[in-house]
Amino acid sequence: MRPVDLPPVWMAPMAGEAASAALVAAVSAAGGFGQLGAAYLAPARIAEVAADIRARTDRPFGINLFCPQPSRRDDAAMDAYLARLAPWHAELGLPAPARPERCEEDFEAQLAATVAARPAVVSFVMGDPGAARVAALKAQGFTVVGTATHVSEGLQLQASGVDAVVAQGYEAGGHRGGFLSSSEGALIGTMALVPQLVDALDIPVIAAGGIGDARGVAAAQALGASAVAVGTAFLLVDECPLSPAYRAALLAARDADSTLTRAFSGRLARGVANRVTRALDGVALPDFPQPNAASRPLRQAAAKAGQADLLSLWAGQALPLNRAPGTAAQLVAALQQGWRA
Template identity: 40%
Template sequence: MWKGNPIIDQLNVDYPIFQAGMAGGVTTPRLVSAVTNAGGLGNLGAGYLTAEEMVHRIKEIKKLTSRTFGVNVFVPEHPQATEQEIVEADKWLLPFRSELKIKENVTLEHDVSLYEKQIEGLVAERVPVISFTFGVPSREVIKDLHKEGAVVVGTATTVEEAIINEEQGVDVVVAQGSEAGGHRGTFTGVYEQALIGTMSLVPQVVDHVKIPVIAAGGIMDGRGVRAALALGAQGAQLGTAFVTCQESGAKPQHKKAILNSTETNTVITSVFSGKPARGIRNSFINQMEKGGGRNLLAYPLQNILTKEIRKQATIQNRPEYMSLWSGQSPRLSTNRPAASIVEAIVTDIEKNAGKV
């Protein structure tokens, strides 16, 4: 069943099952290693980690597994905002700060050299698989990673973006359908024109690039992985399916929200971070969309503005103000060990091999 799959040979894994590199603390070393040890590819989401924090987690993963794992980083964006734009954007957040009793002023300072430091850390640690979101790394960066033997994985939400990834020298591309939870990986054009469903996106990407394609978006179990393979993908990436698993670092409120949601509860919004992302609709989204959504700063500035609100909402058990990222298949979520998710997928695929 699995023989001849280029991903298996390229990554030295047992099964072409990727655990998405979700940032924000979900992808704990325990989760990454559990998926990896079960034969899939666990991925650390390093988007919001300092280089030092990232390296520390990589070392923890290495203690828990000797198998292939990956790390996901964000291609950087450095937008500018005027003082007036910052004041206008923050004005809409004042009611939330007041309700949560947040008094400190927000500064928009962030480490503009984070990406370069992360790349240095990845090279030093010789991470075997490195994936990128929000853009494509330069040819120079890809060349340096290849020198260290790393497999480079890109993200695309359109055929055009997949072709750009291939032209830059990326080894594998994840085709992210509109059903996916969390941030959209769109980096060309407006995101509204890149909301292509997984069923439509994957076969079109497969037909236009020669590198292996990994399907992502709404895939939660063996049925979804089988569908991805039938569409021509060489593997599948699951995110939301692992958010609620036992090794996940997602906050309890986040897990509960997903486990109690339906396919009609998610929405794509930019109000939390300034970048479109799919999550469960709540009061923060509703209130911001009434007016504040017109005064958002670009990512990552808006994300910095709302960081303390999201943090305090978690501490004070106010999920209505948290970013509850989720894909469109929350009814299929379970609270079981990560390894059992992988094992169930493998059993389903091997049991149904050759069936339509």
């Protein structure tokens, strides 16, 4: 199955709380293309969630992984980061923060579980999966999709053989998916990035970032995109299992509250500004994914305690455009109205 055979409206893969079988299945069942953000899932859990998705719908879906990230261990930087987390741990009644024993799942094991799950699409962010890996996946019948934040990344991914490239604009929520020139890639807006990638590449381009309603879908198509990937709008649908604190923070946020931060993970990501992002603004942090693992107990406890000011509230700049309550199917239908057949 090639990307042009898939629906024009994709749900962007969102790791963490939104990595839900019910949400992915609901999007695909409604005629969109659901994707599971599996970057933080253990291989066995990937298998379980994929089976759950398949039990809920016979429609195609995708699985997304983070490419392996080179990182430098810096014990002094980690100790300084843990010291900054300590007062918030105390506030929530948690033990003092400690260095995590493991910072990320084994990528090759995750990929093997993904292959065994047989999604229609295997997609990657934060790197180039490489020509050999792409060729092996395509030989097994998978559509392979990479993520670019500027033209050079798109060209490299095309040279590696991917079937399509997601153009991740500056406006997109969550972690930056780039890998050349800086670990986060370039900060280029979707409206500028999509047509440049369309002109430079011979494969489909999927627009992502700042698309929250049918108008954004129409604009992306006019720029030459073959599909759109929408993330933040799906965070508020009925099937998304966000904590009440996260959901309330998204509903209350204004456009000016959107920020790029390294505070929770060590890698640049877009979300709603809060006490943690402000306190750690400009502070040098250990390399991703070390802070991401170290801050996980804080984030989990904050969610349970209903304290959004200590949560990573990932969301894109289009957040205020779509806050009407409803189902994933209703949102897919509303977005599809912007796509001209």
